[in-house]
Amino acid sequence: MNKATLIRFATRAAVGTAAAAAFATSALAADPVKVGLALDISGPFAAGGAETRDAINLAIKLLDSKLGGYPAEFIQADTAGNPDQAKQIVDRMIQQNKIDFFTGVTPSNVALAVGPALFAAKVPFITSNPGPSQYAGAQCNPYFFGNGYQNDTWDEAAGKWATDQGIKSSFIIAPNYPAGRDHLTGYKRTYKGQIVAEVYGKVGQLDYAAEIAQIRAAKPEAVFFFLPGGMGINFIKQFVASGLSKDVRLVTSPASADEDTIAAVGEPMLGLFSTSQWSHDLTNPANIKFVTEFRKAYNRYPTFYAAQAYDVIMSIDAAVRDVKGDVKNKDAVLKALKAANYQSNRGPFKYGTNNFPIQDYYLRVIGKDNAGKITNKTLATPLKGYQDAYVSQCKMK
Structure with missing residues (x-):
């Protein structure tokens, strides 16, 4: 039974407008929010891939495996820094896993390779590291967010x-x-x-x-x-x-x-x-919390790879919260991601018109x-x- 049927049933049963709305929200949350994580655990960018993985896993733990308070599923795969391998992985995540968000890759050549498929499928790609000039300029796309920096x-x-x-x-x-x-x-x-x-x-x-x-x-x-x-x-x-x-x-x-x-x-x-x-x-409260939690979990200082990956998950968490779990509403999701309504560990920043940060x-x-x-x-x-x-x-x- 789909959401619309559930709402009609509730209305016929005279449950009332408030109960119907609650029923609809419950139906929205029934399917987990799915995030594709294409990491570079092997290959020439393995060090950054490992840091990215560790920070994402920390963020997931701190969020109790939820995003915006809603159930979430995180699908991880190793691209080995290889554009062809990455394209195969992303195609599978889009077609089989039906991902709602994508992040994780380390090098720019992989980001450029997987972007077109994600954009065609209207899957937001929030980069945890690469910020290629192509996506900042003439090939900018509303579904690409250069969360960390432009190269x-x-x-x-x-x-x-x-x-x-x-x-x-x-x-x-x-x-x-x-x-x-x-x-x-x-x-x-x-x-x-x-x-x-x-x-x-x-x-x-x-x-x-x-x-x-x-x-x-x-x-x-x-x-x-x-x-x-x-x-x-x-x-x-x-x-x-x-x-x-x-x-x-x-x-x-x-x-x-x-x-x-x-x-x-x-x-x-x-x-x-x-x-x-x-x-x-950096002494902003979000960074103090991040560094403290990372050192407690892994007994080492985090790298910028880790800081960026953690920030990406927190940005997705905020966006899912702001759209109340309705991640199929693409326009609302893009608006929520661009608002960046969360405390970044780098301190204050905002997105420019090309979805890349304005920051120190x-x-x-x-x-x-x-x-x-x-x-x-x-x-x-x-x-x-x-x-x-x-x-x-x-x-x-």
Whole structure:
């Protein structure tokens, strides 16, 4: 018996208007809200995938496995950072699982691969990490929410800071895939010094001997790099071992300077600068709760991957609450997601017209805390209330 039949039956039985409304609400809640989680637990982005998984599981636990107070089902699968594998998984989630929301992927090439199917099926894709320029600009879509950041923005903050510091020359390096190109574009957009070389390596590359030789020959004042996961871990180790860190300043994004990389590299991380829209030492109440709960659950500081994934689940929770569980009302769901009616662990933010955040970006440095633990410390805010550079290309209103 469907919802409409139930309501007609209640009316014929003279239960009354109030009882019929209650019956309808009960019917809405009968089917769980379904969230597709396509995680990268294996492959070149596994470190970020594991952090994403752990934060999502923490959020689910704190929400008692519900969203907006309604029963929820979370369907997890490993994409291994592979666009073709991810497309197969997403097709299955749409057709078989009938998901209402989607999140979880780490790299931008996967986000770009799965987006079209999700948009066609009218499934909101709230990204827990990638913020490709295509979805911020000409290919923006009402069903895509770049909840964390737009790819270029970390690096725009880094480029501005490097310029303000009077750094006159930079060597820049990233893997050759959409996010790598976006991140270096962001740095170049705001950095006013000389780019002595722009180098793109392979995704998953672990040997940087050739690139370090190029850096030695170019003699830059700084190296800006975007090398997430094992790529960054190996690059930093090899760079410091080469002795170049004594004369060349390293600047990066949180993808190569957060707690997972610190745990893998140790002392060579000291003095590394990075920019991010979030840090574990931000003092807003939502972040204090998140960091406390994460450390209690996993006995370590969370990374930005974890912070973003946790925020996404909380944003979905708020949207489901605001539509009173009626997740089939797509217009209402999109409006509720865009309202972002929840307390973010990064502090205040709002979505721009392209569904990417307007928010602050912080400068951090890696040092030791009062207990002697190597970790990040927030120093400054190079960009305040910042909107990405692609918003004018987006035709949404």
